[in-house]
Structures are given as C-alpha cells and as structure tokens.
Amino acid sequence: MAALKRPGVLGVHSVNRFIFSVPDLGEAERFYKAFGLDVRRSGQRLDLYTYGHPHCWASVHEQGEKKKFQYISYGISEEDIDAFRKRITACEPHPLSDGKGLWLLDPDGVPNQLVVGPKVSPSAKTLPVGKAQVPPGKGAAPTRSRATPVRPRYLSHVLRFTPDVPRMTRFCTETLGMRLSDKSADIVAFIHGAHGSDHHLVAFAKAGAPGLHHTSWDVGSFDEVGQGAEQMRAAGFTDGWGVGRHMLGSNYFYYVRDPWGSYAEYSFDIDFVPHDLDWPAADHAPEDAFYVWGPAMPENFVTNYEGQ
Numbered sequence: 001m002a003a004l005k006r007p008g009v010l011g012v013h014s015v016n017r018f019i020f021s022v023p024d025l026g027e028a029e030r031f032y033k034a035f036g037l038d039v040r041r042s043g044q045r046l047d048l049y050t051y052g053h054p055h056c057w058a059s060v061h062e063q064g065e066k067k068k069f070q071y072i073s074y075g076i077s078e079e080d081i082d083a084f085r086k087r088i089t090a091c092e093p094h095p096l097s098d099g100k101g102l103w104l105l106d107p108d109g110v111p112n113q114l115v116v117g118p119k120v121s122p123s124a125k126t127l128p129v130g131k132a133q134v135p136p137g138k139g140a141a142p143t144r145s146r147a148t149p150v151r152p153r154y155l156s157h158v159l160r161f162t163p164d165v166p167r168m169t170r171f172c173t174e175t176l177g178m179r180l181s182d183k184s185a186d187i188v189a190f191i192h193g194a195h196g197s198d199h200h201l202v203a204f205a206k207a208g209a210p211g212l213h214h215t216s217w218d219v220g221s222f223d224e225v226g227q228g229a230e231q232m233r234a235a236g237f238t239d240g241w242g243v244g245r246h247m248l249g250s251n252y253f254y255y256v257r258d259p260w261g262s263y264a265e266y267s268f269d270i271d272f273v274p275h276d277l278d279w280p281a282a283d284h285a286p287e288d289a290f291y292v293w294g295p296a297m298p299e300n301f302v303t304n305y306e307g308q
C-alpha cells in the first residue's frame with residue numbers, strides 16, 4: 001500500500017534513526033537489552049531494533065567521556081528528494097554515518113540526514129494488544145513468576161534539548177515540513193509528521209545546550225508500561241518517573257533513567273494525527289505540559305547531562 005501523504009506538502013515522514021555516542025558500549029547493550037529491544041552489535045557500534053520489525057531505529061557508538069547526541073536521520077519519499085535538495089543548504093555528512101542522502105545542519109548545529117526510505121512512523125492509530133478472555137473463577141492479572149518480557153513495538157518519538165525551542169520549531173515546520181502539535185510557552189514543543197504520525201515524532205525542551213532527553217517506545221498495553229518498569233527495576237535500573245499519564249499526547253508513560261542521565265520511555269496509547277487532519281495546535285499552561293497524574297516528577301528529570 002502506498003504511504004498516505006498530505007497533498008502539496010514537502011515534509012519528512014518518519015524519524016529514520018537517531019544516533020548518539022556513549023563511553024561504554026557494554027553498558028548501553030545491557031540497558032537496551034533489559035529494556036526489551038533487539039540489540040545487535042556491529043564492531044564498535046550497537047544497532048537498536050524492535051522485535052518483529054525490520055527497521056533499525058538507532059545506532060549507538062562508543063566514543064568520548066560522556067553521552068553525546070550525534071545526529072538525527074529523517075525518512076523522506078523518493079519523489080521529494082529533488083525538492084528537498086533545492087530547499088536546503090547542504091552540509092557534510094556526519095563522519096559516523098553512511099554518507100547517504102541529503103545533509104543539513106539544524107539551528108543547534110546538529111547534522112540532519114534526509115534519506116529515502118519506507119515510512120516507518122505509523123499511518124494509523126496503533127492498536128492495543130488484545131486482552132485474553134478470562135473465564136469466571138480465574139484471576140485476570142498476569143503471573144509474576146512467569147511474566148513474559150516486555151518488548152516495545154516501534155520508536156514513537158525523540159525528545160531533544162535545545163537552547164531555543166521556537167527556533168527549532170520553525171526549522172522543523174518550515175524546512176522539514178512537519179507540523180506543531182502543542183507547546184508550552186518557549187519551554188517545550190511537540191511536533192508531528194505532516195503525512196501522519198503519532199502526536200509527536202520529535203519534541204524539544206529548553207536547556208542551555210543541545211542534547212538527547214529521551215526516546216520513546218510504543219508498547220501494546222497499559223499493563224506493559226507497568227511491567228516494563230518492573231522489568232527494568234529487576235535488571236537494576238531503578239531510577240525513573242511514572243507510571244503516569246501525559247496530557248499532551250495523552251500517552252501513559254514510564255521513563256527509565258539510562259546510565260547517562262537521559263531516559264527511555266515505555267509509551268502506550270499516544271494520540272495519532274492522520275495525514276488529512278489539522279491538529280489544533282495550542283499553547284498550554286506549563287502545569288499541563290508534563291502530566292495529568294502520576295508520581296511527582298524527579299528533580300533532575302529535565303537536567304541536560306550533555307551540557308547545561
């Protein structure tokens with residue numbers, strides 16, 4: 001089936017991949033395996049897949065003294081490459097990349113790759129996994145001793161730190177052809193793909209320097225959000241935030257803190273914005289920007305450990 005497109009809009013359709021580096025690849029391998037991803041080592045690099053999906057969502061390189069967000073790669077349609085080439089000011093490909101596609105710097109100086117590829121963002125609301133019918137007299141809760149591991153289904157979004165949220169928002173909408181979903185003043189902005197995507201494909205939070213705040217991975221049920229949290233606690237990754245529910249995006253969440261002070265999010269039931277719907281973007285009060293309910297947000301939740 002041909003991917004749905006918003007007519008007349010030149011825009012990226014997916015986050016093809018995100019790429020960052022860490023000091024110790026072994027630590028990254030332990031974290032993401034415990035999280036439930038299909039982690040494949042390739043020399044001094046890890047590639048992150050979700051089980052049952054052919055796409056590679058992320059690459060992690062071993063480099064430097066601390067975690068560093070390196071670049072982001074967006075998926076575009078074949079017929080759009082010439083128009084994008086005309087629109088952008090090209091830069092050199094990132095040295096850790098395959099060099100393919102088009103390259104440009106975003107306003108934070110981070111390289112962005114535009115590469116022709118399949119639309120890996122959802123094109124319809126993602127359905128929950130079916131609930132097993134439980135006969136009368138049998139408990140509905142899963143068995144703790146025989147819990148099946150939680151395995152995310154796909155990468156939903158990437159939230160980055162930026163010194164200038166409005167500037168990054170303009171870049172995403174005007175140059176990359178995405179659309180604003182919701183924002184709160186100049187503190188945070190959530191942005192979706194014009195050709196249909198989750199409520200946010202990328203999002204930006206204000207900080208003194210660029211960085212990676214969290215990546216979010218869709219799971220099939222509310223139960224899996226809680227079981228994911230438990231799975232990570234059992235693996236020794238005890239710090240996090242949740243379980244709770246966001247207002248902007250509506251998803252249920254649990255964020256587990258990774259070894260470098262950023263987060264991986266289990267997300268369930270995020271709002272979907274179809275390719276033919278104009279989402280009513282709004283500016284929300286700061287107290288609505290983070291959550292509807294859940295435990296208090298940890299004090300260091302929005303600390304950028306890649307630079308203040």
Ligand SMILES: [Fe+2]
Pocket residue numbers: 157159214215216265
């Ligand atoms: Fe998120």
